[in-house]
Amino acid sequence: MDDRQTPRFAPTAEEIEAIARGAMARLPEAFRAHLGDVVLRVEDFAGEDVLAEMGIEDPFQLSGLYTGRPVGDKSVSDFAAMPDMIHLYRRAILDEWAEGGESLETLVSHILIHEVGHHFGLSDDDMHALEAEAG
Secondary structure, eight states: OOOSOOOOOOOOHHHHHHHHHHHHHTSOHHHHTTOTTOEEEEESSOOHHHHHHHTOOOGGGOOEEEESOOGGGOOGGGTTSOOOEEEEEHHHHHHHHHHSSSOHHHHHHHHHHHHHHHHHTOOHHHHHHHHHHHO
């Protein structure tokens, strides 16, 4: 029997995206029905322009971001708008995961649900309730 451990590697962007898509699939249908056009992107870090715009110096401090207009703020004149996007930042997520005591799946789901909440214009209390239902 081989006593060596199998090498462990940090989860890839694709693996984090799969976790996030699984969390989206567990959301109530009333929410999922409005997420079909939302683009999910997993990148290592937010771009310098995004960090500067948000006043964040350390890229490890931003693990997720929603860009777009909340569902309740949309109008028919938005036809030329950029697509709504949920950005997950892999390195910041992995750093938070390494420091915390929760599973990667729980952490990614929490971040995703928070960003989905921004898409719907939800309060933090609403987001906590949604997370409890999905998770």
